[in-house]
Amino acid sequence: MLKAVLAALMLTITPAQADELRGTGDLGLIVERETGSLLVVDRSERAALGRIEGLGDLSHASLVYSPDERFAYVFGRDGGLTKVDILTRQVVRRVVQAGNSIGGAISDDGQLIAVANYEPGGVRVFDAETLELVADVPMGSKTVGIADAPGSRFIVATWDTGEVWIIDHSHSPAQPGITRLKGIGANPYDALLTSDGRRYIVGLFGEKGLTQIDLWQDPPEVTRFLPDYGRDQPDMPVYKMPHLQGWTLADGVFALPAVGLHQLLWVDADSLTEIARTELAGQPVFALARPDRREVWVNFAPPDNDKLQVVNTLTHEVLDTLTPGKGVLHMEFAPRGREVWLSVRDENRVEIRDTRSREVLGEIEARAPSGIFFTDRAHRTGL
Amino acid sequence: MARLALMPMLLAGAAMAAPPDATRQDELRHLVRQDCGSCHGLRRTGGLGRPITPEALAEREPGDLAEVILDGLPGTAMPGWRPLLTEDEARWIADYLMKTETE
Structure with a gap:
């Protein structure tokens, strides 16, 4: 116990060596949802390097990385958008840009950060350097499943109105072109974009089935599929919405x-x-x-x-x-898949396992950990 | 109307059975924070689900809330928790939500 306290204390007070040369390709961030903090971790060492604090309400938090894998943009439940430096382990900038947010994305050129908001419902787009507002796109609905599509575009679904919006910043970042696809289905709860940027697949909560948007077609082609999925069986209550990313x-x-x-x-x-x-x-x-x-x-x-x-x-x-333990909230694979990191929220630890033998390779203490994000995400479309 | 009809049953249930013990209360607090929190936020200020802070629930009846917890709200994402909670536990959560501020 004392050891744990000392370790926690050291994490907090050890100053970051910003001038120490090192790469960031094997680093990552773990969201500590209860305490509004991020744990900076080193995959190679299987260890925590330090902690970044002061990020607000991080329930349902997610983050994306800058193209240089040095900065992360963190989207908090309380509408906070925070830019952190994982080398110096400091908050660089923070804005509270809405009342209630669900997630965000970074454009393929690394210039724009889009945040999907519940309240007010819509998407706000910010300059990645300064976090100044570039464009505000109200949608009159809670938004879900935002992703970055190739060509400075973002794509998002609307929970209340069952639409998909494509926001195209390629011609003018401040005055994006909008493509609005209606009749996607009742209550989209999340969506995913395939890594080639072609297929945006929307999960529906309000009715059966799924919807695909084919972004390679012009105009984008909407296809409903598996329309009867699940109808022949009594549905069980859903105690947590599936994630489609x-x-x-x-x-x-x-x-x-x-x-x-x-x-x-x-x-x-x-x-x-x-x-x-x-x-x-x-x-x-x-x-x-x-x-x-x-x-x-x-x-x-x-x-x-x-x-x-x-x-x-x-x-x-x-x-x-x-059975890793109580509250396995998230899994993140090493980029080439050798190990997987598991957040075990109720046991305040992250467990590291070999993905082939399934053996436990290590463990890191963390406060109620949820999302785990390795820096290789910087170079993947649709995350 | 259906809700009103159920009320006496819930009240009768609450009067007969004991409230959850201290250990179970801890578990229920944890469930509210983490599992209700998935949709309503850790601080209960809302998300996919509406806010469920004491202020937001000020006009609600605890018996009515307990019923929503147990059976959910059809047409919304609110599931019924009856498979995981007794009626007394749901009533305890309803009272807890209405009178306890989040940290």
Whole structure:
């Protein structure tokens, strides 16, 4: 206990060596949701380097990285947009830009930060250097599933009105072109953009089925698929909305967490038809492909959030059920997939496992950890 | 009307059974903060779900709130928690939400 306290104290007071040369490619940030802080971690050392504090309400927080992997932009529940320097471990700038936010994205040129807000409903776009407001796009609805599309564009879905908006900053950052697609479906709860920037897939809470927007077509092509999905079975209550970032395109197949069912759904990406289902131990939240795509790792909503399941991409069979501990909120793979970091919120620790042997390789103390974000995200579209 | 009809049952249930013990109360506080917090925010100021601070709930009846907790709100993202909570526990949470400020 004393050791833990001392370790925590050291993290807080050790000054960052800003002049010490080092790369950032193996660094990461872990959101500590209760305390409004970020833990800076070193993947190679499997250790915490320090802590950045003063980020406000970090429930449901997410972040994106600058192209140089030095700065992170953190989106807090309280509408806070905070730019932090992971080398000096300091808050560089912070603005409270709305009353209630859900997430954000960085443009492909690294110049613009877009924040999706619940209150007031819409998207606000900021200069990545100064955090000054560049464009305000009110939508009259809570917004979900914002992602960066190639060509200085952002794409977002609207919960209340069932639309998808494409915001194009390529001609004039301050006066973006808007493409508004209506009739996407009732209550989109999240969405994902595939890493090639082509397919934006919207999950619906208010009705069955899913919607795909094909951004390679001009105008973008809207396709509903799996319209009867889940209708033949009694839905179970959804105690936590699934997250679709990290929905997986593995071997030409999507692995999708079902809403209200204890299943993983396998969908052929070309025909958008179901090819298999896997029975799971609970309501899936994240279904993430290991970077080599050979396995899909799944975590769960309460009351099954102490577990993880590993599913074989080819056979769709559950290979392993792991029980890391209470409140497994998030998983982040090392960029090439050798290890996975797991936040175990209720046990105040992050567990590091080998993705092949599943052995525990290390552990880091963290205060109620939720999202884990490695810097390689800087170079991936749609995160 | 259906809600009014249920009220006497809930009240009767609360009168007969004991409230959750101290250990269970800790678990329920944790559930409110983390699991309700997924949608309503850690500080209960709202998110996908509406704010559920004491101020926001000032006009509500605790028995009515307990019913929403147990059976959810059809047509919204609010699930029914009946599989995980007893009626007494839901009533305890309703009272807790109405009188306890978040840190």
